[in-house]
Amino acid sequence: LAKTTQPISMDSYEGQEVNITCSHNNIATNDYITWYQQFPSQGPRFIIQGYKTKVTNEVASLFIPADRKSSTLSLPRVSLSDTAVYYCLVGDSGNTGKLIFGQGTTLQVKP
Amino acid sequence: DTAVSQTPKYLVTQMGNDKSIKCEQNLGHDTMYWYKQDSKKFLKIMFSYNNKELIINETVPNRFSPKSPDKAHLNLHINSLELGDSAVYFCASSPGGASYNEQFFGPGTRLTVL
Numbered sequence: 001l002a003k004t005t006q007p008i009s010m011d012s013y014e015g016q017e018v019n020i021t022c023s024h025n026n027i028a029t030n031d032y033i034t035w036y037q038q039f040p041s042q043g044p045r046f047i048i049q050g051y052k053t054k055v056t057n058e059v060a061s062l063f064i065p066a067d068r069k070s071s072t073l074s075l076p077r078v079s080l081s082d083t084a085v086y087y088c089l090v091g092d093s094g095n096t097g098k099l100i101f102g103q104g105t106t107l108q109v110k111p
Numbered sequence: 112d113t114a115v116s117q118t119p120k121y122l123v124t125q126m127g128n129d130k131s132i133k134c135e136q137n138l139g140h141d142t143m144y145w146y147k148q149d150s151k152k153f154l155k156i157m158f159s160y161n162n163k164e165l166i167i168n169e170t171v172p173n174r175f176s177p178k179s180p181d182k183a184h185l186n187l188h189i190n191s192l193e194l195g196d197s198a199v200y201f202c203a204s205s206p207g208g209a210s211y212n213e214q215f216f217g218p219g220t221r222l223t224v225l
Contacts, residue, residue, distance in 0.1 A: 041218075042216075043201045044154065046214065046215075049211065049213070085152065087154075091210025091211055098167055101154035103152070
């Protein structure tokens with residue numbers, strides 16, 4: 001599975017838009033890009049997934065350029081409750097179910 | 112309703128003991144997983160079962176033995192506990208075995224070995 005690289009930490013203020021970029025230079029043709037969120041003392045939670053271009057849901061947007069070697073998770077107007085660790089993962093379409101979580105990005109939202 | 116539940120939430124025990132962690136999902140999913148999250152917050156997959164059949168078995172000491180009595184349950188038994196086993200263990204489930212399927216995680220079991 002492709003390895004991902006993302007910033008270890010980011011700070012933001014309430015109401016700002018936060019963009020977290022993830023590099024996955026060795027992404028394979030069949031790989032999807034998935035982001036999970038983990039609050040302290042909780043299990044990770046699926047946020048968004050995409051294959052190419054742009055995906056948007058009620059929580060976030062995911063931007064994927066044409067070469068798919070990176071992706072950007074965009075959180076609009078963050079609040080204190082968005083303080084969490086955000087993981088970028090790539091996984092193939094094979095039936096392995098294997099996800100490799102990296103270090104993640106610890107987002108700290110300040111008042 | 113809790114989708115993926117684990118018991119116990121906290122487990123404190125002595126080195127050398129044997130302990131079990133139970134996991135149940137009420138989502139009707141076919142695939143269940145065990146992950147370990149260490150003190151540095153790295154989350155690593157240990158096992159995966161699909162319809163009670165083991166499909167992923169990472170490099171985990173054989174002191175760890177998963178058991179799936181049915182599709183809704185995946186328990187983790189640990190023999191001869193060691194200090195390095197201290198971690199948070201997460202159970203998860205997904206509707207299929209593919210890595211693009213959304214995985215639903217339980218609340219975690221914090222294991223402390225003294």
